[in-house]
Amino acid sequence: MRKRQQMQVHQEAAAVAAASVLQARHGMAEAPANASNACCFCWCCCCSCSCLTVRGEDETIQRSACDRRTDDANHCEDSxxxxxEDARxxxxxxEKVMKSAAGRACFRQFLRTEFSEENMMFWLACEELKKExxxxxxxxxxxxxxxxxxxxLSLKEVSLDSRVRDVINRNMLEPTSHTFDDAQQQIYTLxxxxxxxxxxxxxxYTDLLTSLEDPPPTPPPPKP
Known part of the structure; x- marks a missing residue:
């Protein structure tokens, strides 16, 4: 079991390294030279060393900007x-829900109440990626x-099994528009x-149907 956990950690680190290469390739900001003196490069959830605390503060600032970009890109569709008839x-x-722009928007709003909106956000991001x-x-x-x-490390991490994560980690070495296909399908099924x-x-959903069934109020006739 320990050996398997170590392999998963190494695979995760390899995928993160691949992502870092892509980041550097596009001229993204890199860590300062003295960052190599950090006490560890640890990805396990139980690590509480000070280097993650410091890095976490920096990433909080960066994450807020990333969140705004992602929210802008994946904002509920203006449908x-x-x-x-469509709602029924x-x-x-x-499939009927996901093929309808209004259906995706309404379902995403429901997911937000269950604190699982990241599932729809991830699915939509993958759809956009496949068009590029x-x-x-x-x-x-x-x-x-x-x-x-x-x-x-992401606050919006989606729930994926180890098999799919292994596939992603391998795909990250040569990223394509279909890098996350297996993950997208698993989240769709979830x-x-x-x-x-x-x-x-x-x-x-009941309230939505009720609002659609009720006819809009008739405006009063104009006064002569």
Missing amino acids: PKPTL SWTTSF TNKTVVEERVRQIYEDFISI MQRDSYPRYINSAA
Whole structure:
């Protein structure tokens, strides 16, 4: 068991190193020269050494900027209000929800109440990544997605099993627009099996249907 944990830590470190290479390649800010004197390069969750505390303070500042960029890129879609027929169709399958811009926006709002909005944010980021063809842009987006949703240091880390993480770590060596395909599918399945049934049975969905069923109030006639 210890050997397997060590292998996973080494693979994680390798993926982070690959992300760092991509960051340096695009002229991103690097650590100062004396950073090599840090007491460790530790990725385990139990580490409480002072170097992580100092680095954590720096990353908090950087993360706030990254969060704003990610939120801007993955903000709830400005979609029109769904029709009653569209909203009712969401009960037939999760695919109906995800294929509808209004459905994704409403479902994402529900995920926010369950503190799992990062699942939809990650899925949307992967969809945008797959549309990109410019190699330089792809590498930058892969690095950003890894930092935002895959890294164990991220506050928005999505839940992935060890097999998928191993695949990602290997893919990070040569990033492409499909680097996160396995991870995206696993998160899609997680939302489908876990959050989707609760959404369909939630007060939020019931209230949405009620609001769509009620006709808008008729404005009073203009005074002569």
